[in-house]
Amino acid sequence: MKSATVSALALSTVLFSASAIFAQELASKDRIGLADAAKTLVVRLTNDSPNNSDPAIAEGYQKLFVEFIKKHPEWKLQMQFMSSDIGTEQAKMLEQAKAGNAPDCAAVDSFVLSQFMVNKVLADFTPYFSKEEVDDLFPFIRAGITDKDQTVRAWWWDTDLRVLYRNKSIVADAPETWDDLKKAALASTKEGMEGVLFNGGRWEGTTFDWLANYWALGGKLVDDSGKPVFGEGENKEKFLKALNYFKDLVDSGAAPKRVSTIANYDDMNAAAAAGTTALFIGGNWQYAQLKTTLDEDEFANWTFSPIPGPTADQRSTGTGGWTIASFSKDKDKIEMCANLAREVYMGPANALQQQLPTRKSLFDKYEVFSTEANKTFAQALVNGQARPGVPIYPEISNQIQIMMGDVLSGTKKPEEALDAAFSAAMEAYKRL
Structure with missing residues (x-):
C-alpha cells in the first residue's frame, strides 16, 4: 500500500513537472505558443497583456494567453509591446499599416480608431461576431467599431468613464x-x-x-x-x-x-x-x-x-477604451486575431483587470462587476459619450x-x- 502511494506521488510529481515544462515552452517574453508552431500571428499590445507592470496582472494575462494558445495549438503569437507613449505608438502603427508592414493583430486606441478606418487599413471582423454580440454593446461602442457600411472593423473590449x-x-x-x-x-x-x-x-x-x-x-x-x-x-x-x-x-x-x-x-x-x-x-x-x-x-x-x-x-x-483590430489580408490571421479578441479580451481580461466591459450582459456574467460601484458605472455608460x-x-x-x-x-x-x-x-x- 505504501509503495503504491509513493508511486502515485512520484507519477503526480512527474506529471506536474511535465505540465510546468510544457507551460514554459508555451510562453516566453516575446512568444506565446510552441516555437515550432506551423502558423505565426504577430501581435502588438499595450500593457493590457503579459507585459503588465503589476506582477499579478502580468501572471493573470500569461495564464489567459497560454489557455488561449492551447485551443489553437497550430499557432504561435509573436509578441510586440508598445511603450507608454501611446500617441506616438499609434501614429507609427498607422504609417506602418499604410505601408503594408503593420502587425497582423494589435491594440488600437478607440479615439484614433477612425483614422485607421479612413485609411482603409483594418480587416473585416463582421464574420466573427454575432449580431447578438454586436447588439449587446453599449450604443457608443457599437457606433465606434462600425464604418459607414456597418462593417465591424475592430472589437472594442474595455471602456471607462x-x-x-x-x-x-x-x-x-x-x-x-x-x-x-x-x-x-x-x-x-x-x-x-x-x-x-x-x-x-x-x-x-x-x-x-x-x-x-x-x-x-x-x-x-x-x-x-x-x-x-x-x-x-x-x-x-x-x-x-x-x-x-x-x-x-x-x-x-x-x-x-x-x-x-x-x-x-x-x-x-x-x-x-x-x-x-x-x-x-x-x-x-x-x-x-x-x-x-x-x-x-x-x-x-x-x-x-x-x-x-x-x-x-x-x-x-x-x-474611452481599447480595441483589438487586424491589419492582415490573410483570412486565417484575421480570424485568429478575432479569436484573441473574443477568447482573451471580451470578458476574461475585463474581469482580470476590473476594466469595464463593453457588452451589457457581461456585467451580470462576472461577479467582480456585481458590486454596487460597478453597477453604478454600468448605468452611467448607457449615456456615455465617446470622442x-x-x-x-x-x-x-x-x-x-x-x-x-x-x-x-x-x-x-x-x-x-x-x-x-x-x-x-x-x-x-x-x-x-
Missing part, C-alpha cells in the same frame, strides 16, 4: 451642479484641503475630462462631415462657458493653480493618500486603486458621483490642451485662447 470623487467626511453631499462643486471645493479649503483637482496639463486626459462640461451644454466639436465647429456660433458660446467655468475654479481658489501642470491620474490618487484633497475628477478605474492605496478606514470615506453639470439635469461623461470618430480629433485635442494651459495659467484670456485653438484646428483640417 469619468466621475467626481469625494471624501464624504469633508464633503458630505454629492455636488449636482457647477456652482455646487465650486462651493464644496471652497469649503474644503477651509478644512485644509487644496480644493478640487483635475487634469490641466499637456496630455489627452485634460481634453477628455473637461469635454464632459462642454458636452453637457450640448456643444459639438465637429459637424457631420468631420469639420471643426467648436469655435463658431452657438458652439463657441457653449465652449467659452465651459472654459470660463474651469478658469473660475482656479481664479476663485476652488482649484489650486497647480492643476495646470497635472497630467496624470496618479497625481490625484497621491493627493487622496496624502490627505490634501477631498475632491477630484478622475476615471472609474481609480476606485479600485484607492481601495488598494488607502487604509480601510480612509477608503470608507471615499465615494463617487456623476460629474456635475451646469444644471442638475445637464450631465455628460467621457468614455468623435473623425481624423481631425487628435489635433483638436492637442489645441485644447494648449488652450487650457494658457487659460488656467493666466497667459491668455479665454476667448483669445479659443480663437487660436480653433484657427489652428481649421488649418490642420484643410491639410487632411
Whole structure:
C-alpha cells in the first residue's frame, strides 16, 4: 500500500513537472505558443497583456494567453509591446499599416480608431461576431467599431468613464451642479484641503475630462462631415462657458493653480493618500486603486458621483477604451486575431483587470462587476459619450490642451485662447 502511494506521488510529481515544462515552452517574453508552431500571428499590445507592470496582472494575462494558445495549438503569437507613449505608438502603427508592414493583430486606441478606418487599413471582423454580440454593446461602442457600411472593423473590449470623487467626511453631499462643486471645493479649503483637482496639463486626459462640461451644454466639436465647429456660433458660446467655468475654479481658489501642470491620474490618487484633497475628477478605474492605496478606514470615506453639470439635469461623461483590430489580408490571421479578441479580451481580461466591459450582459456574467460601484458605472455608460470618430480629433485635442494651459495659467484670456485653438484646428483640417 505504501509503495503504491509513493508511486502515485512520484507519477503526480512527474506529471506536474511535465505540465510546468510544457507551460514554459508555451510562453516566453516575446512568444506565446510552441516555437515550432506551423502558423505565426504577430501581435502588438499595450500593457493590457503579459507585459503588465503589476506582477499579478502580468501572471493573470500569461495564464489567459497560454489557455488561449492551447485551443489553437497550430499557432504561435509573436509578441510586440508598445511603450507608454501611446500617441506616438499609434501614429507609427498607422504609417506602418499604410505601408503594408503593420502587425497582423494589435491594440488600437478607440479615439484614433477612425483614422485607421479612413485609411482603409483594418480587416473585416463582421464574420466573427454575432449580431447578438454586436447588439449587446453599449450604443457608443457599437457606433465606434462600425464604418459607414456597418462593417465591424475592430472589437472594442474595455471602456471607462469619468466621475467626481469625494471624501464624504469633508464633503458630505454629492455636488449636482457647477456652482455646487465650486462651493464644496471652497469649503474644503477651509478644512485644509487644496480644493478640487483635475487634469490641466499637456496630455489627452485634460481634453477628455473637461469635454464632459462642454458636452453637457450640448456643444459639438465637429459637424457631420468631420469639420471643426467648436469655435463658431452657438458652439463657441457653449465652449467659452465651459472654459470660463474651469478658469473660475482656479481664479476663485476652488482649484489650486497647480492643476495646470497635472497630467496624470496618479497625481490625484497621491493627493487622496496624502490627505490634501477631498475632491477630484478622475476615471472609474481609480476606485479600485484607492481601495488598494488607502487604509480601510480612509477608503470608507471615499465615494463617487456623476460629474456635475451646469444644471442638475445637464450631465455628460467621457468614455474611452481599447480595441483589438487586424491589419492582415490573410483570412486565417484575421480570424485568429478575432479569436484573441473574443477568447482573451471580451470578458476574461475585463474581469482580470476590473476594466469595464463593453457588452451589457457581461456585467451580470462576472461577479467582480456585481458590486454596487460597478453597477453604478454600468448605468452611467448607457449615456456615455465617446470622442468623435473623425481624423481631425487628435489635433483638436492637442489645441485644447494648449488652450487650457494658457487659460488656467493666466497667459491668455479665454476667448483669445479659443480663437487660436480653433484657427489652428481649421488649418490642420484643410491639410487632411
